[in-house]
Amino acid sequence: MTMDVRFPVYLDYAATTPIAPQVIEVMTHYLGINDIFANPSSTQHSLGLQAEQAVENARTDIARCLNCNAKDIVFTSGATEANNLAIKGIAYANQHKGKHIITAVTEHKAVLDSCKALEQEGFSVTYLRPDSKGKISLEDIEQAITPQTLLISIMQVNNETGYIQDIAAIAELAQSKNILFHVDAAQAAGKLSIDLSQTPIDLLSISGHKLYAPKGIGCLYIRNRKNVSLKPLFNGGGQEYGLRAGTLATHQIVAFAKALTLACENLQQDYDHALTLRNQLLAGLASTNTLLINSDLENSLPNIVNISFKDIDADMLLVRLQDDIAISSASACSSGAIEPSYVLRAMGIEGDRLYGAVRISFGRFSTTDDIEYAIDKITTTIKALRELL
Ligand SMILES: Cc1ncc(COP(=O)(O)O)c(C=O)c1O
Numbered sequence: 001m002t003m004d005v006r007f008p009v010y011l012d013y014a015a016t017t018p019i020a021p022q023v024i025e026v027m028t029h030y031l032g033i034n035d036i037f038a039n040p041s042s043t044q045h046s047l048g049l050q051a052e053q054a055v056e057n058a059r060t061d062i063a064r065c066l067n068c069n070a071k072d073i074v075f076t077s078g079a080t081e082a083n084n085l086a087i088k089g090i091a092y093a094n095q096h097k098g099k100h101i102i103t104a105v106t107e108h109k110a111v112l113d114s115c116k117a118l119e120q121e122g123f124s125v126t127y128l129r130p131d132s133k134g135k136i137s138l139e140d141i142e143q144a145i146t147p148q149t150l151l152i153s154i155m156q157v158n159n160e161t162g163y164i165q166d167i168a169a170i171a172e173l174a175q176s177k178n179i180l181f182h183v184d185a186a187q188a189a190g191k192l193s194i195d196l197s198q199t200p201i202d203l204l205s206i207s208g209h210k211l212y213a214p215k216g217i218g219c220l221y222i223r224n225r226k227n228v229s230l231k232p233l234f235n236g237g238g239q240e241y242g243l244r245a246g247t248l249a250t251h252q253i254v255a256f257a258k259a260l261t262l263a264c265e266n267l268q269q270d271y272d273h274a275l276t277l278r279n280q281l282l283a284g285l286a287s288t289n290t291l292l293i294n295s296d297l298e299n300s301l302p303n304i305v306n307i308s309f310k311d312i313d314a315d316m317l318l319v320r321l322q323d324d325i326a327i328s329s330a331s332a333c334s335s336g337a338i339e340p341s342y343v344l345r346a347m348g349i350e351g352d353r354l355y356g357a358v359r360i361s362f363g364r365f366s367t368t369d370d371i372e373y374a375i376d377k378i379t380t381t382i383k384a385l386r387e388l389l
Pocket of ligand 1: 014015077078079080081108110155157158159184186187206207208209217218
């Protein structure tokens with residue numbers, strides 16, 4: 001059998017994606033001396049005005065994908081910044097109304113650490129626990145609400161397991177209680193349809209580099225931005241309605257808009273492709289007879305699958321695979337530390353299974369040959385490791 005694969009086989013799309021070729025092409029028109037490189041705030045000359053127009057067109061394109069008002073989009077450096085801006089920005093500006101926030105222990109560190117920082121400043125935070133599948137129950141959220149609750153922050157798709165929360169139901173609940181609702185959609189945007197005209201989400205964070213745009217760009221959507229009190233994280237030139245000072249990165253912004261537009265156009269195709277690859281992967285790995293699936297396949301995006309192999313330590317496996325296959329043992333942001341996944345631990349996964357967990361994630365450019373190769377390589381590596389036990 002001949003395989004057409006690019007080495008190392010990249011199966012870490014949840015950490016970051018390559019930039020789509022059409023996106024790279026668009027980006028190049030905003031960089032050099034013959035391009036629209038001017039500062040979009042330099043509106044005294046035509047080159048600046050063209051850059052400003054490019055940014056506004058991008059904002060409109062993004063709003064079209066999300067079915068929201070373009071003026072409610074604020075560009076940031078990514079989802080980390082968007083999460084910080086949403087959580088701290090709302091908390092600082094509205095603390096006279098209450099100082100309580102509800103979130104979940106399975107959130108990304110950008111949310112958890114923003115909440116921890118607020119706790120140091122006298123805010124109180126309820127960290128809800130998931131069930132064994134990763135679900136945060138609506139009843140638990142409702143019970144946690146107090147007259148002091150300002151904000152609920154729950155992610156749409158978990159970055160380690162792919163689990164999809166029932167965001168629409170949480171949004172309805174928050175709206176009925178008059179509490180702001182923030183969604184970290186870093187792993188969901190461009191993979192699930194998000195219609196902000198139908199779902200009463202107040203704040204939504206998106207990251208470009210999870211959806212085939214470059215790293216270093218993202219946005220925060222703020223419903224009725226003009227009427228929402230939000231304290232900016234830093235001060236400067238007043239860009240982005242004063243909410244995010246700093247020269248706008250035109251090339252990143254147009255690239256982000258192009259990538260999100262492509263992802264929205266290809267939503268079903270990308271989803272079906274990921275499902276085919278996940279089915280192939282899991283069927284192939286089942287023959288190891290040691291496969292344990294940590295993701296809840298019914299309620300997860302198919303592009304992320306979290307698995308363990310009985311008695312096999314993830315670090316041992318990954319070291320042996322590192323030159324051939326790019327996969328990770330926990331979320332990329334915390335994999336420098338030896339700590340096992342706090343997400344899986346919260347779902348009740350313990351012991352060897354916890355320490356053995358690996359996340360395999362694929363995307364638009366992954367092929368059935370990539371998966372075939374990964375199955376083969378993982379299977380032989382596991383066999384070799386089992387012989388050492
Ligand atoms: C769920 C989630 N939130 C936030 C982030 C941070 O996004 P960014 O890299 O754009 O700051 C990530 C990326 O790892 C993520 O997966």
